[in-house]
Amino acid sequence: xxxxxxxxxxxxVAVLVPVILHLFYRQESKTFTFPAIRYLLRTxxxxxxxxxxxxxxxxLLRVAAILxxxxxxxxxxxxxxxxxxxxxxxxxxxxxxxxxxxxxxxxRRLDTLKAVARIxxxxxxxxDVIWVVRAGSPWxxxxxxxxxxxxxxxxxxxxxxGRGDLSHxxxxxxxxxxxxxxxxxxxxxxxxxxxxxFSGSAGGDPDVPVIVFAAPSGELVNRxxxxxxxxxGLPPLQGRRAEAAVSIAGGSAGDTVGVRLYVGDQVRAxxxxxxxxxxxxxxxPFPSGRVDGYAEIDPDPLTGDDRHFFSFMVRDPTPVAxxxxxxxxxxxxxxVLEESERISLGGAGRAATLINLGGExxxxxxxxxxxxxxxxxxxxxxxxxxxxLAEAGIPYRYRxxxxxxxxxxxxxxxLDLEGLDIxxxxxxxxxxxxxxxxxxxASAAGGAGASPGTGSDGSLVTxxxxxxxxxxxxxxxxxxxxxxxxxxxxxxxxxxxxxMIPLLEWVIERRFGDAAGLSGVTAGxxxxxxxxxxxxxxxxxxxxxVDGDQPFLETAAAGIYHVLAGDSxxxxxxxxxxxAEGQLAPASxxxxxxxxxxxxxxxxxxxxxxxxxxxxxxxxxxxxxxxxILLALLVLETIVAASRALRTRQPGA
Amino acid sequence: xxxNETTTPHRDRRTDLLDPATLAQLGGIDIIARxxxxxxxxxxxxxxxxxxxxxxxxxxxxxPGDDLRTLDWRMFARSDRFYVKQYEEETNLRAYMxxxxxxxxxxxxxxxxxxxxxxAKHLAAALSLILIRQGDIVGxxxxxxxxxxxxxxxxxxxxxxxxxxxxxxxxxxxxxEAESALKSVAMxxxxxxxxxxxxxxxxDPEGTAKALIYLQHTGxxxxxxxxxxxxxRDLPTTGETxxxxxxxxxxxxxxxxxxxxxxxxxxxxxxxxxxAALTSRGIAYSTIGTDEPLSRALRLxxxxxxxxx
Numbered sequence: 001x002x003x004x005x006x007x008x009x010x011x012x013v014a015v016l017v018p019v020i021l022h023l024f025y026r027q028e029s030k031t032f033t034f035p036a037i038r039y040l041l042r043t044x045x046x047x048x049x050x051x052x053x054x055x056x057x058x059x060l061l062r063v064a065a066i067l068x069x070x071x072x073x074x075x076x077x078x079x080x081x082x083x084x085x086x087x088x089x090x091x092x093x094x095x096x097x098x099x100x101x102x103x104x105x106x107x108r109r110l111d112t113l114k115a116v117a118r119i120x121x122x123x124x125x126x127x128d129v130i131w132v133v134r135a136g137s138p139w140x141x142x143x144x145x146x147x148x149x150x151x152x153x154x155x156x157x158x159x160x161x162g163r164g165d166l167s168h169x170x171x172x173x174x175x176x177x178x179x180x181x182x183x184x185x186x187x188x189x190x191x192x193x194x195x196x197x198f199s200g201s202a203g204g205d206p207d208v209p210v211i212v213f214a215a216p217s218g219e220l221v222n223r224x225x226x227x228x229x230x231x232x233g234l235p236p237l238q239g240r241r242a243e244a245a246v247s248i249a250g251g252s253a254g255d256t257v258g259v260r261l262y263v264g265d266q267v268r269a270x271x272x273x274x275x276x277x278x279x280x281x282x283x284x285p286f287p288s289g290r291v292d293g294y295a296e297i298d299p300d301p302l303t304g305d306d307r308h309f310f311s312f313m314v315r316d317p318t319p320v321a322x323x324x325x326x327x328x329x330x331x332x333x334x335x336v337l338e339e340s341e342r343i344s345l346g347g348a349g350r351a352a353t354l355i356n357l358g359g360e361x362x363x364x365x366x367x368x369x370x371x372x373x374x375x376x377x378x379x380x381x382x383x384x385x386x387x388x389l390a391e392a393g394i395p396y397r398y399r400x401x402x403x404x405x406x407x408x409x410x411x412x413x414x415l416d417l418e419g420l421d422i423x424x425x426x427x428x429x430x431x432x433x434x435x436x437x438x439x440x441x442a443s444a445a446g447g448a449g450a451s452p453g454t455g456s457d458g459s460l461v462t463x464x465x466x467x468x469x470x471x472x473x474x475x476x477x478x479x480x481x482x483x484x485x486x487x488x489x490x491x492x493x494x495x496x497x498x499x500m501i502p503l504l505e506w507v508i509e510r511r512f513g514d515a516a517g518l519s520g521v522t523a524g525x526x527x528x529x530x531x532x533x534x535x536x537x538x539x540x541x542x543x544x545x546v547d548g549d550q551p552f553l554e555t556a557a558a559g560i561y562h563v564l565a566g567d568s569x570x571x572x573x574x575x576x577x578x579x580a581e582g583q584l585a586p587a588s589x590x591x592x593x594x595x596x597x598x599x600x601x602x603x604x605x606x607x608x609x610x611x612x613x614x615x616x617x618x619x620x621x622x623x624x625x626x627x628x629i630l631l632a633l634l635v636l637e638t639i640v641a642a643s644r645a646l647r648t649r650q651p652g653a
Numbered sequence: 654x655x656x657n658e659t660t661t662p663h664r665d666r667r668t669d670l671l672d673p674a675t676l677a678q679l680g681g682i683d684i685i686a687r688x689x690x691x692x693x694x695x696x697x698x699x700x701x702x703x704x705x706x707x708x709x710x711x712x713x714x715x716x717p718g719d720d721l722r723t724l725d726w727r728m729f730a731r732s733d734r735f736y737v738k739q740y741e742e743e744t745n746l747r748a749y750m751x752x753x754x755x756x757x758x759x760x761x762x763x764x765x766x767x768x769x770x771x772x773a774k775h776l777a778a779a780l781s782l783i784l785i786r787q788g789d790i791v792g793x794x795x796x797x798x799x800x801x802x803x804x805x806x807x808x809x810x811x812x813x814x815x816x817x818x819x820x821x822x823x824x825x826x827x828x829x830e831a832e833s834a835l836k837s838v839a840m841x842x843x844x845x846x847x848x849x850x851x852x853x854x855x856x857d858p859e860g861t862a863k864a865l866i867y868l869q870h871t872g873x874x875x876x877x878x879x880x881x882x883x884x885x886r887d888l889p890t891t892g893e894t895x896x897x898x899x900x901x902x903x904x905x906x907x908x909x910x911x912x913x914x915x916x917x918x919x920x921x922x923x924x925x926x927x928x929a930a931l932t933s934r935g936i937a938y939s940t941i942g943t944d945e946p947l948s949r950a951l952r953l954x955x956x957x958x959x960x961x962x
Contacts (some may be wrong), residue, residue, distance in 0.1 A: 031904075034896040035757030035855050036885040039923060040905050043915040054911065 004075035012070045018062040022370040043462040061637040068630040077621045085129035085614040088181030091173035092117050095191035096157050097136035097164025098304040098581035109215050110159050113190035114238035116213045116606050117154045120188045135169040136160030161304050161558035162524015166197040170596055172583045174204025195587040196580040198595040211612050216604045222583035223251035223275050224305030228295045231416045234509050239285040246295045251275025255256045263293040285292030286314040292560050309560050311572035317341050321348040324357030330487045333504050353508045359388035366376040370479040393475040399427040406463040415502050421493040425484040520574040526551035529563040530570045537562040677767045683817050686778035693951050712736040746789040747806050747846030750777040755797040756900040757855045762884020769880040772943045773851040774820045776950050785813045796834035797827030814842025828900040831856040834849050835864035845872035854879045862930040876957045879940045
């Protein structure tokens with residue numbers, strides 16, 4: 001309750017005019033000689049009260065009319081929402097994540113959220129400054145806009161196959177409105193309240209009120225494809241059959257679902273699988289070249305996770321060359337792989353992967369060649385190794401490691417390495433801290449992280465000491481993998497373990513795996529295209545230019561993104577929804593309030609939304625009823641005054 | 654239509670029917686009084702109720718209700734029609750005109766309208782002329798809070814002339830104190846007669862009524878003409894007005910718009926109170942507007958005169 005134009009209240013002193021006139025001013029009267037004054041005295045005595053009452057009524061009517069006029073002029077408004085409000089910095093956080101694509105009662109949930117967001121815009125005024133922030137992708141720079149542009153942004157917001165991070169989006173929205181100097185600030189969140197959207201505590205100024213519209217949802221059981229693994233993580237060889245392992249998540253117990261495997265646009269395999277199971281479907285053989293496809297299950301209300309894309313390169317056996325003094329077990333393992341036609345051994349010049357013992361041959365490798373660097377057991381060879389690393393532009397250096405052994409603590413490889421006994425290893429530190437004699441393995445890991453590269457760059461295997469044991473990255477001279485231990489049985493049990501050949505094969509073919517996009521990208525995240533790329537073609541056929549080695553951000557839609565260099569396809573990146581988006585369980589209001597401090601209201605009724613927003617501002621201006629009352633007062637005053645005037649003008653009345 | 658043609662010229666000659674404003678333009682009080690009385694008596698000839706006339710004694714065709722003793726048998730023998738004779742009656746009626754000459758009587762609400770005093774004087778003159786013509790004797794007492802002038806009751810034209818002189822000389826002055834004046838009159842009038850009070854009665858009602866009743870009790874017949882200016886019935890002005898009593902100088906500021914209806918009711922109530930107080934005691938009372946023709950008052954007198962013993 002208040003006034004939009006409070007200065008006009010000063011006009012309220014006008015009520016003194018009729019009061020003063022009533023109390024002190026008598027109309028300029030004429031004197032009239034009148035002998036029958038005794039009758040007047042009699043009348044005055046009998047009707048003085050009635051006259052006073054009438055005059056008081058007139059006074060009250062006039063004072064009330066003036067007060068109402070002042071109230072109207074000052075633009076009185078009621079408390080609560082529904083009317084105009086102080087200029088507000090308003091951020092609209094729209095959850096367009098994958099879960100918002102769910103269809104309920106024939107309507108997409110995102111459309112419901114957008115409709116409620118429009119209610120906020122209808123309640124907003126042209127004095128407000130508005131930011132539209134999407135909780136899902138695509139990420140865009142939020143700029144303050146007016147009503148029209150905000151409505152356009154809401155309308156243009158499409159569903160994303162990525163994950164919605166409401167905690168981050170709310171913190172970002174709060175930061176945006178906090179930079180405004182407008183007197184009011186509010187953040188309106190439109191979401192399905194999916195629990196996985198709240199990744200952590202939302203920062204920002206808790207004094208900025210957050211009003212959450214939680215789209216009502218029924219008990220929905222969702223199932224989706226959790227992942228597709230082709231050939232156990234290794235790209236199929238030309239002319240050989242392979243298996244696609246399709247993991248189905250969610251669904252009810254005893255529920256079965258149809259699974260189809262598409263290559264191109266053709267179904268290559270189909271089966272029925274129980275929910276929650278992983279089914280293996282045969283595929284191939286394929287000729288050499290790139291294979292794009294997807295696995296699909298029967299659709300349910302949330303269709304976004306019912307399809308999972310993959311892309312891989314069918315290849316010939318990888319040409320491999322070992323440069324330097326090759327340890328016995330390494331040579332034997334390479335021979336086994338060659339016999340099984342997984343690789344082909346040959347000269348360094350035609351090899352796709354070089355195994356550089358002690359770093360030998362690093363400086364001569366071609367850009368397209370990947371390098372597996374294996375140190376030698378003799379520490380005296382480390383300076384030469386480090387020199388070769390520096391010449392190859394690889395930003396790591398070997399340092400003598402601790403005397404005690406270690407175990408594998410963490411591994412990103414699809415291999416069982418827990419049983420390995422690492423008796424001896426070197427520390428791999430970043431080149432920046434290499435001169436620091438106290439440089440630690442932790443700094444090495446940090447240095448690796450700092451190195452530009454794809455999402456899989458960094459430590460692949462980490463030891464119990466915290467030191468990296470297997471590092472990967474991409475230097476200007478090409479991709480590389482660094483092993484911390486010499487590949488002999490004195491340094492590690494790897495050469496004599498069952499993991500030796502799979503690890504070697506994986507390391508050798510990882511380069512192809514990356515190229516084939518087997519690892520894929522989660523929708524809404526970025527990937528780094530090849531430095532040679534100049535464009536990326538999205539699943540919808542749109543082509544976006546890319547610049548050098550900048551990460552590509554426009555991955556909102558699931559599908560296969562082709563990285564182009566001119567007309568050539570350098571890479572095919574399958575982009576799929578995050579598995580967590582298929583978990584539709586909503587967060588409870590208590591959980592939301594715990595995660596996001598300063599949540600004022602959580603509303604699940606769209607019709608009640610307008611009552612909860614801009615509540616700190618102003619309610620509706622009841623000018624219509626006030627004007628009606630004023631009119632009634634004026635009419636009443638006119639009637640009372642006119643009756644006097646009529647009597648005045650008609651002496652004989 | 655024939656009736657209108659014969660009536661209109663006749664009414665034109667009826668000066669008693671002229672409104673006072675027009676009547677005042679005819680001349681002095683004697684002329685007006687004579688004209689009014691002549692017109693009045695002319696009207697009486699056409700009325701079956703007319704009972705007597707002093708100078709105009711004549712024969713008139715008998716009408717039912719006439720006293721059979723007045724039948725002119727000689728005319729009946731000659732014309733075979735009944736006529737009644739009208740005599741110049743010999744009466745001993747002693748009439749006193751009590752004229753209120755207080756300040757309030759000199760007031761008029763309109764410039765073209767004569768004052769109550771003018772009306773009272775001319776009414777008294779006309780009544781006196783009628784009375785004297787009937788052979789009665791008439792006296793005059795002018796008063797305000799006291800008796801200002803008293804003219805002994807006598808008859809004859811000379812005395813009427815004297816009355817006219819005295820009436821003409823009366824000026825409005827003083828406050829009305831009818832009660833004491835009437836009591837004084839009662840003390841002075843030893844012989845019973847007809848007391849005609851002409852006043853605006855802007856007096857203490859209770860005391861005045863008591864005095865009039867006292868007069869009635871002392872054997873007088875009392876006839877009260879309550880003169881009311883039209884402006885006293887309805888407030889004559891508008892807007893915020895300060896009303897000043899010409900007698901007392903008291904003033905009262907009122908909004909006429911607020912008071913008009915209530916004032917009118919107050920006047921009607923006052924008149925009703927006067928009527929109730931006087932007529933219940935056999936005192937003839939009538940309000941006479943100063944914008945009304947004098948004939949109305951004369952007719953009232955005639956009505957009262959017929960009932961006198």
